[in-house]
Amino acid sequence: MSYQVNGHTIEHDEEGYITTLSDWSKELAEEIAKTENIDMTSEHWEVVNFLREYYDEYQIAPAVRVLIKAIKKSMGPDKGNNKYMYELFPYGPAKQACKIAGLPKPTGCV
């Protein structure tokens, strides 16, 4: 199973998470978002970039509760709340945003 981006083939698992984290690119993120029926806006990118930075620092994809709390701390309560995050990523901010960000599925997320 794979995504096609600019003539490159990028492998993913049965749920769509890429298998090699270093394969990620912005173009790939747009491609993954399409399969999730998400039209990437600057608000989506803000969350995806935040997740990538979090992973870079801590080597984990955070649980949704932790993600929302961290967003609240860094971007304020208008963005760090369930409603805002689920409007951006209706099938779960951690799950969908992590997939688009090229990260593993959050630990403890089934």
Next chain:
Amino acid sequence: MSDTKKFLYVNRKPPYGTIYALESLEVVLIGAAFEQDVSLAFLDDGVFQLTRGQNTDAIGVKNFSPTFRALGDYEVTKLYVERESLEARGLSEGDLQEITYEDEDDDWEEKPSIRVVSRAEMAKIMADQDVVLSF
């Protein structure tokens, strides 16, 4: 919350070579969702899990030591390290990475999560738990 239990995860093995240390950390992260009173204990070679400056390039596995610094976000704020185990390995508190949490009840002040305790204090901490899980 009346049904909160005290959980202690006891870590005795070095970070790499077996899967115990990583599995323990994953269970802690997953278990944190259940809002229990969670502490971690580091004894014997387990104290190596918290050492600073780990580099796993040569053994081809992921260096997961930065993940300990995310524990504060998961409201896991008590990491007890046994002083005798450190000393027996020629280590001191300065050899461990800094891990902090923000105290919600104290204007989000940053406080250290690592508490170096004596063997006798560790025994008391263990006796005080509802559930002890060994890794």
